[in-house]
Every structure is written in structure tokens, then in C-alpha cells.
Amino acid sequence: MSSTTLTDAPKSAQSKSNQSSHPAVPTLPVNEIACTQFQIAADHMKLEREIQMVLRTPYRELTVQVPVRMDNGELQLFHGYRVQHNAVRGPYKGGLRFHHQVDVDEVRSLAALMTWKTALVDVPLGGAKGGVTCDPTKMSRHELQQLTRGFTQKIDMALGVYRDIPAPDVGTNAQVMAWIMDEYGKKHGYTPAIVTGKPVNLGGSLGREEATGRGTMVITREACKAFGIDIKGARVAIQGFGNVGMWAAKLIAELGAKIVAVSDVQGGIVQDGGLDLEKTIEHMRATGSVVGMKGTREVSNEELLALDVDVLIPAALGGAITNANVDQVRAKMIVEAANSPVTPDADDKLLARGVKVLPDILVNAGGVTVSYFEWVQNLQQFHWSHEKVNQELEVRMVRAWKAVYSRMERENIPLRLAAFTESLDRVAAAARQRY
Ligand code: NAD
Numbered sequence: 001m002s003s004t005t006l007t008d009a010p011k012s013a014q015s016k017s018n019q020s021s022h023p024a025v026p027t028l029p030v031n032e033i034a035c036t037q038f039q040i041a042a043d044h045m046k047l048e049r050e051i052q053m054v055l056r057t058p059y060r061e062l063t064v065q066v067p068v069r070m071d072n073g074e075l076q077l078f079h080g081y082r083v084q085h086n087a088v089r090g091p092y093k094g095g096l097r098f099h100h101q102v103d104v105d106e107v108r109s110l111a112a113l114m115t116w117k118t119a120l121v122d123v124p125l126g127g128a129k130g131g132v133t134c135d136p137t138k139m140s141r142h143e144l145q146q147l148t149r150g151f152t153q154k155i156d157m158a159l160g161v162y163r164d165i166p167a168p169d170v171g172t173n174a175q176v177m178a179w180i181m182d183e184y185g186k187k188h189g190y191t192p193a194i195v196t197g198k199p200v201n202l203g204g205s206l207g208r209e210e211a212t213g214r215g216t217m218v219i220t221r222e223a224c225k226a227f228g229i230d231i232k233g234a235r236v237a238i239q240g241f242g243n244v245g246m247w248a249a250k251l252i253a254e255l256g257a258k259i260v261a262v263s264d265v266q267g268g269i270v271q272d273g274g275l276d277l278e279k280t281i282e283h284m285r286a287t288g289s290v291v292g293m294k295g296t297r298e299v300s301n302e303e304l305l306a307l308d309v310d311v312l313i314p315a316a317l318g319g320a321i322t323n324a325n326v327d328q329v330r331a332k333m334i335v336e337a338a339n340s341p342v343t344p345d346a347d348d349k350l351l352a353r354g355v356k357v358l359p360d361i362l363v364n365a366g367g368v369t370v371s372y373f374e375w376v377q378n379l380q381q382f383h384w385s386h387e388k389v390n391q392e393l394e395v396r397m398v399r400a401w402k403a404v405y406s407r408m409e410r411e412n413i414p415l416r417l418a419a420f421t422e423s424l425d426r427v428a429a430a431a432r433q434r435y
Helices: 011-017 030-044 049-056 104-120 141-158 174-188 211-227 243-254 277-287 301-305 344-352 366-380 386-411 415-434
Strands: 060-069 075-086 092-099 127-133 164-168 235-239 258-264 267-270 297-299 311-314 333-335 356-358
Touching (some): 030 049, 030 104, 030 344, 030 415, 049 415, 060 104, 060 141, 075 092, 075 104, 075 141, 075 164, 092 104, 092 366, 104 366, 104 386, 104 415, 127 164, 141 174, 164 174, 164 366, 211 311, 211 333, 211 356, 211 366, 235 243, 235 301, 243 258, 243 277, 243 311, 258 301, 297 301, 344 356, 366 386
Parallel strands (some): 092 127, 235 258, 333 356
Antiparallel strands (some): 060 075, 075 127, 258 267, 267 297
């Protein structure tokens, strides 16, 4: 087996890292965004080559096939992945994505982001991610359950309460986590701590469902304060109105901001005076999309990104803002609720224009923070109140924000670089002590 060396870095990451300033380069595939960001940070902090080598590639990758007998009687073969990036600070932790575009490269980069995220909010966990290439919107509940149980059996040997703990991500939810817990329990006995994001009835934590949106709200609030944007009356557009986007919308609106536009995979809606969120949610639940909501103007997802707003929150998939559309973006601040929504070349252009980009590993870390609380509650078999969960989340998110902001000021570097170096410092320290 060949050994891993620095030359294994993706070419775009290598060339990027060799440049002292980072001029625009052609748009990268989503799965290289995290690698490039890592390399820029590692170079900036002069991280030793040995530690870089360990952190650049995942510790373990599982690729499995999951045959499922579909409702029409046909056997369909699905491909699933679990990638464990790094566990020097604690067990592997990360979501599970069910989406037709999932591939092992994407899962790999999302797994690495989890390592940086858990370190940044200082929870004793590492980074992992999983996914199955499928379209859950076209599958029946029975088919989804069969797929989830089959996938759980196939990756069972890599899971464990102190080894690897999955959670929901795009296309999965509390119900999927319940099936994983149930399937795992058949072999290992009652083990609620094997997944987080479970239904509260089955040992899930109060506050987990809204945690990523709540964390997004806390970071948006703090950044608006720091950068002189009055959140009261601020105009906000959100791409993606799923778990994260919907909760972020609700909680940011509670601070007095106007959510003027939201979207989902089918398109977006705009209401210049501010959307009625309760009615929008009702409409989405009834019809499956925000599109068609009475009293709103329809826009495409591309047009939503170009709206004249104070705050733009990409909360759908990676690669939303690229070299191709960044010049149209007019927001003063971009809040990365999704993972990797801004490519490094677009990031450079935004930086040059003075647009504040709040990085994903900080903004959306509220989910894994409350997942950590859920895991702790399961291990102790003791339930926290909703209030305690929200308070503890608030404390950790504000602490992470302050650490990133003060590093940004101290070193005169962009927020993303400050977040990555803060996190890499912690991971590297643990790695040095172990190896
Ligand atoms: P979700 O499946 O609940 O919602 C995704 C939303 O994005 C839906 O409204 C969907 O219609 C929309 N969407 C999908 N494809 C789109 C496209 N091409 N254009 C526009 N909209 C599109 O997923 P989620 O859990 O809300 O996750 C959203 C993002 O946040 C992902 O990048 C995910 O990795 C990240 N994230 C989620 C969590 C969590 O706790 N759920 C935690 C951290 C990060």
C-alpha cells in the first residue's frame, strides 16, 4: 500500500496553497472546497507536515452496497458511505445524507468539516459523515425504512457509542435516526446514544430539531453587532427552507429582522415587506414547497442569491455561490448555514469587496453542539430541560464566536481563516499528544 504524502493533496489545494494572496481560480467541485480551505489555514499557521499529512485524508472509509426490495417487487441496489475523518479529540460524529448527488468525495469533505466544527465549539468529538445515493423524495416510507436498516447493518462494525455516532443531515430526519437506533439495538441491545437527532420520545434531546437554526441565529446576531448591521429591520434572504433554513428564519425574525425571501429546490418567493413565516410554513407543509404562497412574488434560486438584502443565508447545498454568480451577490453579509456554500474563488472576491462571510464550521455548529448534549444525556440517562439546552448552546456558540472574532482582529485575517486556525490548533494539539 502506498503511503500518504503531501503530494496527495488535491491539485487545486496545492496550487492554491502555494500562492501568498489567493487570486480567483476556476470554480472548484464542491468536494474540494473543504480541502482548499484546510490547506490555506495549514499554510497560514505553518502547521507541521506530519500533522498536515494525517489531517488531510480520512482515517477510515466504508463503501457499501444496500440492496432493497422496492414496493413494486424489483430489487434496487443503493450505494452508501461512512467516512471517519479524525477522532483525536473524541468519537467520530457526523450526519447522514440521503440525496441523489451523494458520492464518496462529497462525504469525505463533509467528514473533514465535522472535525473542524466539533473542535471549534470545543465538544469532545471527532468528525465523520455518511450518505446514501438515493432520492428519498421518490421513495415510500417502507422503502426508506428498508434502505436505512440495510445501510445500518452494513456499517454496523464501524459504529459505536464511543466510536462513531451518526445524526441527521439533508434528506434524513428524526424518523430515520429512530430506525437506525432500532436496527443497531437488535444486535447490541438498547443503545440510544448510538445516534443523535432522534425523536424526543426515544431519547432525543429537546432543542435538537432547531439547534442548527438557533446556532445560526446566535452567530448572525453577534456578527451583526460586531459589524454594525442593525438586526432590527435588517432584510434577510434564505436559500433552502428545510430544517436549518426554516428554524433560522423563525429565530432571526424573532430578533426583529425581516425575512424577505426564502426558497426550496422548486424555487423561491419574495415579499418585500417581510414574509408571514407561519403562513409560509403552513403552505409548504400543505403543498410540499414554498412556491405558490399567496401574496408573494416568485423568483428562481439564482435570483434569490442576487437580491438586494443585508444578510444572505445559503441553507441548502454546497457550491451555491461560485465564481460564476458571485458578482451578482449584493448582500452585506453571507451566513453559511449550509456546508461549503461559497467556493474559495468566490470567497476571495467577496473578501475583496468587503462582504462579511460567516464560515460554515462556525455558523452551523449548533447542530453538533446539541447532538453532543443529546449524547451526554443518553449516556447519563438523564434529561435536560429545553431551557437548559438552549442556554448551554448559547454559551458555546457565543464563546466560539468570540474566539474566532478575536483571532480575526489579532491576526488581521478573514473570519474563515480565523475559524479554521482556531479549530486546527486544537485538533493539531491533540494529534501531537497522541502520535
Ligand atoms: P433539509 O433536507 O431539511 O433541507 C434542505 C432544503 O434545501 C430544502 O428546503 C430543499 O428543498 C432545499 N434544496 C435542496 N436542493 C436545493 C437546490 N438545489 N437549490 C435550492 N434549494 C435546495 O436539510 P437541512 O438539514 O436543513 O440541511 C441544510 C444544510 O445545512 C446542508 O448543507 C447541511 O449539510 C447543513 N447542516 C445541517 C445540519 C442539521 O442539523 N440538519 C447541521 C449542520 C449543517
